[in-house]
Amino acid sequence: MTNYANLPAPSPESGLSRYLQQIRRFPLLEPEEEYMLAKRWAEDQDTGAAHKLVTSHLRLAAKIAMGYRGYGLPQAEIISEANVGLMQAVKRFDPEKGFRLATYAMWWIRAAIQEYILRSWSLVKLGTTSGQKKLFFNLRKAKARIGALEEGDLRPENVTRIANDLSVTEDEVVSMNRRMLSQDSSLNVTVGSDGDGTMEWQDWIEDDSANQAEDYEVHDELEMRRDLLARSLTTLNDRERDILVKRRLSEPPLTLEDLSHQYKVSRERIRQIEVRAFDKLQKRMRELDRNEIK
Numbered sequence: 001m002t003n004y005a006n007l008p009a010p011s012p013e014s015g016l017s018r019y020l021q022q023i024r025r026f027p028l029l030e031p032e033e034e035y036m037l038a039k040r041w042a043e044d045q046d047t048g049a050a051h052k053l054v055t056s057h058l059r060l061a062a063k064i065a066m067g068y069r070g071y072g073l074p075q076a077e078i079i080s081e082a083n084v085g086l087m088q089a090v091k092r093f094d095p096e097k098g099f100r101l102a103t104y105a106m107w108w109i110r111a112a113i114q115e116y117i118l119r120s121w122s123l124v125k126l127g128t129t130s131g132q133k134k135l136f137f138n139l140r141k142a143k144a145r146i147g148a149l150e151e152g153d154l155r156p157e158n159v160t161r162i163a164n165d166l167s168v169t170e171d172e173v174v175s176m177n178r179r180m181l182s183q184d185s186s187l188n189v190t191v192g193s194d195g196d197g198t199m200e201w202q203d204w205i206e207d208d209s210a211n212q213a214e215d216y217e218v219h220d221e222l223e224m225r226r227d228l229l230a231r232s233l234t235t236l237n238d239r240e241r242d243i244l245v246k247r248r249l250s251e252p253p254l255t256l257e258d259l260s261h262q263y264k265v266s267r268e269r270i271r272q273i274e275v276r277a278f279d280k281l282q283k284r285m286r287e288l289d290r291n292e293i294k
Contacts, residue, residue: 038095054083
């Protein structure tokens with residue numbers, strides 16, 4: 001993998017303005033070039049190709065990182081965490097899936113930033129349920145919707161409305177709001193000059209399509225599905241479970257030929273067991289899903 005030490009690094013000493021100017025020098029990639037570079041990394045572990053993939057997406061990482069202002073943490077460190085997430089995305093990117101690296105990398109970048117924020121904030125010491133995480137990353141947006149950004153301590157009616165909207169308790173809203181008020185920073189803090197005037201944090205804010213709360217909702221949904229899968233697998237016998245896991249849940253999957261040798265039956269018999277096990281698994285997952293909803 002590309003060496004993190006070889007990448008431009010933001011620092012309070014050199015100023016973020018200089019870093020942002022540095023990463024603008026790396027060219028963006030055309031789809032075909034990105035595909036070929038990703039293939040070279042995936043198949044040949046070409047570190048030069050990986051380095052180009054990373055550097056061409058440093059602007060994306062910085063833009064997403066700027067959307068996480070206001071948590072009382074050094075912006076340079078948030079960008080550094082975003083770059084770590086980007087490198088993890090490049091490492092795992094499969095160009096054969098049919099989508100661009102930027103689409104895939106956004107999830108890794110946000111996950112790295114959010115984990116860093118949650119590790120660093122005092123909230124971690126008080127517990128981090130999924131509800132608290134959603135509240136942590138969604139409170140500002142909820143306040144903006146009702147025009148309460150400048151309110152300080154929220155009025156009781158606004159506390160009630162936000163608690164209902166985010167499915168948390170009123171005490172949690174009040175407590176979280178007070179913690180975040182002590183950490184908020186202005187969007188108009190300058191980061192230097194880009195040659196055309198003074199740049200402010202708001203000039204680099206992440207676009208509206210990125211929603212941190214939705215990221216956690218997706219994460220929670222995935223966790224629920226994983227739990228349903230684990231519980232549903234117990235309905236299969238040992239052979240069915242082993243074949244299904246090795247054929248559909250392993251990377252890379254075993255071939256029918258491999259499993260036919262293992263179980264000393266024909267490839268067609270393995271295929272039949274796999275299909276039957278998958279049908280049983282789907283049926284059980286639907287049953288459990290309906291029970292969860294009830």
